[in-house]
Amino acid sequence: MKGADFIQNINEIDLDLIEGAAMQKKKKINPVRFAGVMAACLCLVVGAVFGIKALLGKDIQSEAGGTDGKLNVTAKIVLTGTDYALSQEEAKTYLESVKSGIVNELTASGVQVKDLNFSPWGVSILRSGDKGNSMAVDWRQFNAYDGEKLIAIIDLCKDSNGIHHYIAFGGLWFDEYNALLKSHSGEELVMIYVGDVQAFVTPDNEVICVLHDDDHFKESIEEGKDYYQYFKQEQNTFVP
Secondary structure (H helix, E strand, C coil): CCHHHHHHHHHCCCHHHHHHHHHCCCCCCCHHHHHHHHHHHHHHHHHHHHHHHHHCCCHHHHHCCCCCCCCCCCCCEEEECHHHCCCHHHHHHHHHHCHHHHHHHHHHCCCCCCCEEECCCCECCEEEECCEEEEECCEEEEEEEECCEEEEEEEEEEECCEEEEEEEECCCCHHHHHHHHHCCCCCCEEEEEECCEEEEECCCCCEEECCCCCHHHHHHCCCCCCHHHHHCCHHHEECC
């Protein structure tokens, strides 16, 4: 199923059917527990929805990246979501305003939080592939920590109704990802998605997979290409 079809199917769910099913249950619902269930559901879909959202647009940017994509240094980078571009400062202000709510969501979902804090940076996702390059600037992705431990990744989206957030937690790869970021502390990194593979580029022009080693991805890296300078944009550059 294509990304656009997936989004359309979600949007076409009949809310009356959902409400009708809920009315069949007469038991009282614990609001805290219900919030936890909803947060867990969001965790399951946020990755897919965010990835699809980052690809949505017109013409070439609608399929930028692709499953078998590779770093594309010939196509221009097309910005999508410019009507609701989300700045770093307004994203950080929003996060602070909903901080207690996020703590409640995580706690209700079984994630213990003592000292919630957010990464000082939030990146828009730039996708690169055989069919082009695109970056959704109405989205920003932040890391959420309990002390120094990475416990969640929070996506913010801005539209005509304001800013919304989606929480992904419980990733088995969080510790490894956090250690990888710490090993590049103080460096100005460039976040990209190469097809479906999340990566970042170091100032030394080294392209590093975030989650795992991917032989197909490694084979797509070409010598002599200045990936760092080509993909470096204000919205996808961060310093861990």
